[in-house]
Amino acid sequence: MLTPAVIDRVVAAALAEDAPWGDLTSSAFIPDDATARAELVAREAGVASGLAVFAAAFRLTDPAITVTVLIEDGAPFAPGTVLAVVDGPARGILTAERIGLNLMQRMSGIATLTARYVAEVAHTRARIVDTRKTTPGLRVLERQAVRDGGGHNHRFSLSDAVMVKDNHLAVLTAGGASVTEALRTAMSTLPHTTHVEVEVDRLDQIEPVLAAGVDTIMLDNFSPDDLRRGVALIAGRAVAEASGGVTLETVRAIAETGVDVISVGALTHSARALDLGLDIRISAPDAG
Structure with a gap:
């Protein structure tokens, strides 16, 4: 999903926001x-993510700038590790610095937490x-960061899979139809390739939902x-996903119950930006 075109679109928007009339x-x-x-130096240990995004900030600011990447996305690093080297016109480097750092710190923080x-x-x-608890406009970057941390992605958007939550069920069954009947009727309108997930919050809801297929x-x-x-109760008839109340302290106990998937909103909505710095040296033009 994180193609060069997508990277350029996101980074260009960030640069335009940060320097709409240039870097005064x-x-x-x-x-x-x-x-x-x-x-680009790590101030703390972590997992790398967003190196192509970091490089794009400089390339889009001034094509004369070169970025040499020294580590791969998904690789762990220690404090003091040099992750990349940037060379070129000083004005462009200083203009792009904050955007490149902001995005890579965010992505590496997510990868590290994941x-x-x-x-x-x-x-x-x-x-x-x-x-889907991602930063608006940055979902594609944050989802890549989860993958770089060894995690997986849920549905990308409302358009690519069905998730029927409690509020959907309340509306669906308001006319008196059973959960099973309401789900079957709605599912009959979907393409056969569409994945359907349903949220339950009680054990007695499982069998009626399973009966809908x-x-x-x-x-x-x-x-x-x-x-x-x-x-x-599910017994392999559907994928079992656990959600809600998942923390680093509870996730092991949840995993040991035998669920197939654990969804964690904190990966993207609560990840702390990793501490990375850009140590720069300015070269003055030669005299005479």
């Missing part, structure tokens, strides 16, 4: 012919997935004991 400071104080070298969740559920059947059942805010009961 750099234009006034940095000589036009000054060059610089800058190193990797922690993935490590917590090691040797279970559960996969860690994200949710859905693909995934989301067990929302279930206790570990009820998750085990839910997995047993």
Whole structure:
């Protein structure tokens, strides 16, 4: 999903927001012919994500700038690691610096947090997935960061899969139809390739939902004991997904109930930006 065209669109919008009429400071104080070298340095340990996005910030600002990437997305790094080197016109480097850092710090923070969740559920059947609780306009970047951290993506948008939540069910059954009947009727209008997931918050909802032939059942805010009961009731007839109340402290116990998927909104809505810095040296033009 994170194609070069998508990267350029997101980064160009960010640059336009940050310098709509140019960089007044750099234009006034940095000589036009000054060059610089800058190193992207990790101030703390983490997992890399967004290196192509970081590089695009400089390329779109000034094509004369070169970015040499020294680590791959998804790779762990220690404090002090140089992740990339930037060379070229100093004005452009200073103009693009904040956007390049902002986006890569955000993505690397998500990748780092995701990797922690993935490590917590090691040797279970559960996969860690994200949710739609993303930053508007940055979803494609944040979803890539989850993958770089070893996680997986849920549906990308409202358009590519069905998720019937409690409010949908309330409207669907308001006319007196049973949950099973209402789901079957609605599903009959969908293409046969459409994945259908239904959220339940009680054990007694599982069988009527399964009877409709859905693909995934989301067990929302279930206790570990009820998750085990839910997995047993589903018995492989649908994918069992756990959601709600998932933290680094609880995710292992949730995974050990036997669920197939654990969706974690915190991966994108609560990840802390990783501390990365751009250490820059300005080269003045030669005299005479």
